[in-house]
Structures are given as C-alpha cells and as structure tokens.
Amino acid sequence: EVQLQESGPGLVKPSQSLSLTCSVTGYSITSNYWGWIRKFPGNKMEWIGHISYSGSTSYNPSLKSRISITRDTSKNQFFLQLNSVTTEDTATYYCARYNSGYSEGYFDYWGQGVMVTVSS
Amino acid sequence: DIVLTQSPALAVSLGQRATISCKTNQNVDYYGNSYMHWYQQKPGQQPKLLIYLASNLASGIPARFSGRGSGTDFTLTIDPVEADDTATYYCQQSRNLPWTFGGGTKLELK
Numbered sequence: 225e226v227q228l229q230e231s232g233p234g235l236v237k238p239s240q241s242l243s244l245t246c247s248v249t250g251y252s253i254t255s256n257y258w259g260w261i262r263k264f265p266g267n268k269m270e271w272i273g274h275i276s277y278s279g280s281t282s283y284n285p286s287l288k289s290r291i292s293i294t295r296d297t298s299k300n301q302f303f304l305q306l307n308s309v310t311t312e313d314t315a316t317y318y319c320a321r322y323n324s325g326y327s328e329g330y331f332d333y334w335g336q337g338v339m340v341t342v343s344s
Numbered sequence: 345d346i347v348l349t350q351s352p353a354l355a356v357s358l359g360q361r362a363t364i365s366c367k368t369n370q371n372v373d374y375y376g377n378s379y380m381h382w383y384q385q386k387p388g389q390q391p392k393l394l395i396y397l398a399s400n401l402a403s404g405i406p407a408r409f410s411g412r413g414s415g416t417d418f419t420l421t422i423d424p425v426e427a428d429d430t431a432t433y434y435c436q437q438s439r440n441l442p443w444t445f446g447g448g449t450k451l452e453l454k
Contacts, residue, residue: 286442
C-alpha cells in the first residue's frame with residue numbers, strides 16, 4: 225500500500241526557512257509525480273509544486289522565488305524548502321502522489337499533513 | 345490562474361440527495377476530457393479523492409458519489425446522503441498550471 229508521511233518543525237520564525245520531508249513507502253518516487261499542497265486556516269487550498277520521477281520540478285508562480293523541491297531516491301523521500309517565511313505561510317502542508325503523469329493532475333494518495341505555524 | 349467557486353455550505357437530510365457545485369472562470373475541457381476532480385476532507389484527516397476527470401469514480405468510493413459537468417460547470421452528487429458524509433468537499437482543476445482548488449463546501453446534516 226502506498227503511504228506518505230510528512231515531517232518537519234511545527235513552528236518556524238518569520239524570515240527563516242521551512243523544511244519538510246515526505247517519506248514514501250510502498251511505491252518508488254522514481255515513478256510518477258509527487259506534489260506538495262497546503263491548506264490555510266479558513267480552508268483555502270493551494271498547490272505548491274511537484275517533482276517528477278526524473279527529478280524535474282514545477283512550482284506555483286506565486287511561490288517560485290522562495291521554494292525548492294528536491295528528493296533523495298536512496299531514502300525514497302522528497303523535500304520542500306520554503307524560504308523567507310511570513311505568517312501568511314502558516315498552513316497544514318500535505319505531500320501527495322499524482323495518479324499517473326501530471327498531465328491528468330489529480331492526487332490519489334495523500335499524507336496526513338503537518339501543521340506549520342510561522343510565529344516569533 | 346483559473347478560479348473555482350463553490351458555495352460555502354450545504355445542509356441536507358439523511359437519505360436525501362446532496363448536489364455540490366463548482367464553477368470555473370475558464371473552460372477546463374481539453375481534447376475530450378474535463379480536468380476537474382473532487383475530494384472529501386474530514387476534520388483532522390487528509391483529503392480523499394472521490395471523482396477524477398469530472399465523472400470517474402475513484403477506487404473504493406461508493407457509487408452513492410457521482411460527478412458530472414463540462415466546460416465551466418461541474419457538480420458532485422451524493423445520493424443518498426449518509427451520516428458519514430459530513431465533511432468538506434473540494435473541487436480542483438488540472439487544465440492549467442498552477443492547479444487550483446475551490447474554497448470548499450461544508451456538507452452538514454439537517
């Protein structure tokens with residue numbers, strides 16, 4: 225069974241970087257596409273970006289200057305780094321698997337999510 | 345970016361039909377597919393895929409759930425509604441990057 229699990233600090237100070245890990249079991253990240261999505265307080269959801277089976281990436285233009293998605297295939301993990309965070313980055317962050325290629329663009333497996341608060 | 349609009353809440357009685365709408369400000373059809381998907385999210389849980397490409401039932405989802413629509417107007421129907429269906433439902437488009445989500449519709453029981 226495919227399982228994803230996010231991990232990372234629950235509290236980040238403004239202007240610092242947020243770093244999250246998504247650990248995948250039951251499926252290799254060298255297949256399919258893998259994404260990050262966040263849900264803000266108040267329920268708005270935002271696609272952050274994704275990394276492909278080959279390591280190529282695509283980012284939401286609203287965040288492009290601040291984010292980086294990378295991976296470690298030996299550990300079957302992929303990562304999100306978001307720089308220069310503000311209180312507006314407070315959200316629950318999810319990692320998820322695309323059902324197939326990103327051309328269809330929907331997510332069939334999701335992690336449980338990790339709540340990140342940006343506060344001094 | 346494509347904007348998806350959902351009504352914030354819907355109240356229905358047990359055993360009745362719930363119809364949740366999602367309207368987009370741009371056509372999300374392309375070469376015979378409608379790039380619209382639906383998720384259910386309960387408090388404290390991750391989103392669960394219900395419907396993909398507008399009308400296809402995801403694996404393990406009961407047939408009480410169905411989706412339809414094309415172009416800019418889409419609906420998710422739950423018939424009959426069960427108590428376990430109380431949740432927030434989101435639509436998501438994948439016609440154009442960046443993928444975008446609707447604001448969610450909270451389904452409550454009368």
